[in-house]
Amino acid sequence: MNLTEIYNEFINFDAASKFYITLITGLIIFLYRTFLNMYSESEKQTKDDKNKAGEAIAKLDAYLSIYVKSNREKVDQDKLIEKMGESYLYLNYKIRKKIRLYYNNRSEACIITLRKVIAETIDAYGTPNEEKLMIEQIMSYVGKLIKPIAPIITILVMLIIAIFHYSQFITLQSTWDKIVLTLNFLAIIFPIMIVMGILSHLIENFKDFHNPGFSFWIIIIGAIICPIIMITINNNYLYISAFIQFFLFVFLLIRKSPTNE
Incomplete structure (x- = not known):
C-alpha cells in the first residue's frame, strides 16, 4: 500500500477517527523530536564530561609518575591526596574505589594498582577528533535516530x-x-x-x-x-x-x- 492509497483511506474515515489519528500522529512526532533533542543534548554533555574526565585522569597519572620518583614522605602523600581530590569527581567508579582504598591505608600497593587501572582507562580513550570508519558513522547516526x-x-x-x-x-x-x-x-x-x-x-x-x-x-x-x-x-x-x-x-x-x- 503506497502513500496515495493510505491517504485515500484516511480521508474516508469519519471526523472523530481523523481527529484521533491526527492527534496520536502529532503526539508521536512531538515526542520523537523531544527525545531526539534531549538525547542529542545529553550526548553532547556526555562528550564534554568525558573530555574533562580524560584530562583529569591524564593529570593524575602524570602526578603519580612524579610521586613514585619522589621520597614518598608524608608531605608528598598529602600533596598526592590533594591532587586525587581535585580530579575525583571526574573519575570513574573503578578509579574512585582504588583512591578511597588509598585514603584509608596509604599503601604503596594501592599506588601500583591505581596506576595500572589508570593506564587501562587512558588506553581505552580514543584519540580526540579521530576520524571514524564509514560503517561506524552510519551505525552511530542510525543509533541516534532509533534511540x-x-x-x-x-x-x-x-x-x-x-x-x-x-x-x-x-x-x-x-x-x-x-x-x-x-x-x-x-x-x-x-x-x-x-x-x-x-x-x-x-x-x-x-x-x-x-x-x-x-x-x-x-x-x-x-x-x-x-x-x-x-x-x-x-x-x-x-x-x-x-x-x-x-x-x-x-x-x-x-x-x-x-x-x-
Whole structure:
C-alpha cells in the first residue's frame, strides 16, 4: 500500500477517527523530536564530561609518575591526596574505589594498582577528533535516530494501559473495587518503568556500569516477575503485587541509605 492509497483511506474515515489519528500522529512526532533533542543534548554533555574526565585522569597519572620518583614522605602523600581530590569527581567508579582504598591505608600497593587501572582507562580513550570508519558513522547516526523510539513505545503502552484503567475505573461503584483496579494498574506499570529504566541506563552508561550487587538484582527481578506469578496463580490477586513491590522498594531504599553503607 503506497502513500496515495493510505491517504485515500484516511480521508474516508469519519471526523472523530481523523481527529484521533491526527492527534496520536502529532503526539508521536512531538515526542520523537523531544527525545531526539534531549538525547542529542545529553550526548553532547556526555562528550564534554568525558573530555574533562580524560584530562583529569591524564593529570593524575602524570602526578603519580612524579610521586613514585619522589621520597614518598608524608608531605608528598598529602600533596598526592590533594591532587586525587581535585580530579575525583571526574573519575570513574573503578578509579574512585582504588583512591578511597588509598585514603584509608596509604599503601604503596594501592599506588601500583591505581596506576595500572589508570593506564587501562587512558588506553581505552580514543584519540580526540579521530576520524571514524564509514560503517561506524552510519551505525552511530542510525543509533541516534532509533534511540528515541524506545521511550515513545513505553509512553504509548503506559498511556493505553492508563486509558483502559480509567475506562474500567468509572464503571465501578465499590470503593474497594476501584482501589484494587488502581493497584493492579500500578503493579503492571512498575515493571515496565523498571525494565525501561535499566535498559536506558545500560545503553547510556554501559562502559562505566558497575554491578550494584546480588541483593539489588534479586529485589529488581522480584518486583518484575511478581505480577507475572500472581497472574499465573490467580489474576484476582494481582493487586497484592503492588504491596510486595512497595515493600521491596522500601527495603532497597533502606539498604542504599547512607547509614547502611
